Amino acid sequence: MSRKLVVLATLALLGTTACSRRGEIDASGGITAVRTVCPSVGVPAATGDITLFSSPTDRTADAIDVTASITNVRATCSDGGDPITSQLTFDVLARRTNTDGAREVTLPYFTTVLQGGSVIVAKRVGRVTLRFEPGQARAQASGTGTAYITRAAATLPEDVRRQITRERKAGQEDAAVDPLADPAVRTAVAKATFEALVGFQLTDEQLRYNVTR
Template sequence: MTARKLVLASTIALLATTACKRSGEIDATGGITAVRSVCPAVAVPAATGDITTFTSPTDRSADAIDVNAIITNVRSTCNDAADPIVTQISFDVLARRSNTDGARDVSVPYFTTVLQGGTVVVAKRIGQVALRFEPGQARARATATGVTYVTRAAATLPEEVRAQVTRQRKPGDADAAVDPLSDPAVRAAVARATFEALVGFQLTDEQLRYNATR
């Protein structure tokens, strides 16, 4: 996983929440407003969005593929008025099998993870999505769900940090061209208050290597 990089120019105001501003708006002072939500960003980590099983314990050629499945159509709904902040996630799993003889049920493991600051896993749950292949059918589809919880206090910037980041700077000020996030303490505080909700297949080490190198 790659840590999320947060880079803001000195003209960007980082806001906790706002009802009247939208990301990218130019405010009255000529600065640009970037809206910071307490809701976690939802994503699929690299190399975890598909899973492949094989008919042979050693053969990894295309001819030996048994079942392949991918995650698609990830959707989320966040209740940012609650405490803890609840994010409901759903996604579709599309699968294809090579041998279409008879009916077959396949269960595929997936995870839901809360990541803090781009690097720290603070919660993880494992689930199973059931796929049903009907006789003669090569494709199957199912929907899986997950839920994450983040406390409001953890996702809220300390007031002193928020004031430092959102303080208006005018041309001629000594720090007018200084990015607030160049301060390690501010950067660390923003990272601690930044969360991601990640979903993906729960892969073995071998399956991860296959996805990364194929």
Template sequence: MRPVKAILLALPVIAVLGGCAGQGEIDATGGITAVRSACPVVGVPAGTGDVTIFAPESSQDASAIDVVASMTNVRGTCTDTTDPIAATVTFEVRASRTRTDAARDVVLPYFITMVRGGSNVVAKRVGRVTVHFDAGQARATTTGQATGYVTRAAATLPEDVRKQITAKRKAGDEDAATDPLTRPEVRQAVLRASFEALVGFQLTDAQLRYNATR
């Protein structure tokens, strides 16, 4: 799953290199201060941020649309001082319905999944959020929350890789113009230590196909 609605957050960061220089600042002894976060990046996987319910379920005609809901205002908070590291994702669900004659509760399943290295799903939890419509009300909004966990060891770069990334480089040195991330072993280590916390609606196969083709 690759997020197309990637919502990058100002999550706490852990400095890879000590000292007083800030992110992206040029260090007085050469090189650029590097930072990376142990917290997962938060996003919504492609095709899972919206759900359409039909009545009857076997139809996908526009005239059969019953309820439409979208996930929005996705936000994340991260506690990176604990082990495991906890990433809590909050979101809003905005829904509309066709028939408004009576009060109604619509229960929508959603998921949070922890993805390592861009493609490896290491954990998934499914929850439910209820949208309440009063009689005569066509639109309603509610909020949801989900939490995912990452072990500190899994989100931490090996010491030898950290040293390669943060090594001081001076003009004229043989490796001064070489980006450490061009080395396959370094790039793979960074990828293995990178996580995403992805949330979306838990859709049926038919709902996924509808989102992909509408």
């Protein structure tokens, strides 16, 4: 369920100055970027879809009962306090095969906070209910989640921050050296980087189906 953080880490390592804005070229010729303590959001691979079957043993297309997917994942982050709070919202779009009568389908989902791309530091399971009207093949519902992260955990140590942001001039021996080449810097950046993820709470069988279909 972990994902590479190369892009995020690279942005984190670009220098910042008081008079530069995101994406500007500063006086030294470097491009500035702003590292945020708010977690990035997303859906882990193979957990954004779920398939229910009408038969306990048949997994062919003819036996598909309901399919659903998570989309439009959004976050509103409050980074002024401690802990940092990120409110997540998302939509669930579903389709059923048999459109006879009204029907409600309740699906479990999780919200989790991932540190450094691999360590789960918090997880909560919720449920979202979709209602199909008589004759209706499609339904939509919304879900929510909340991620909490302590400010200290999302803040780079001062010595690492200085190493990342210090000015490097052309001609210096380490001017072209990526700070991530230092294992200590790479570890510190990963440790201070968080993701808030949403996905369906799948059974082992459902996860295998998603991976192999």
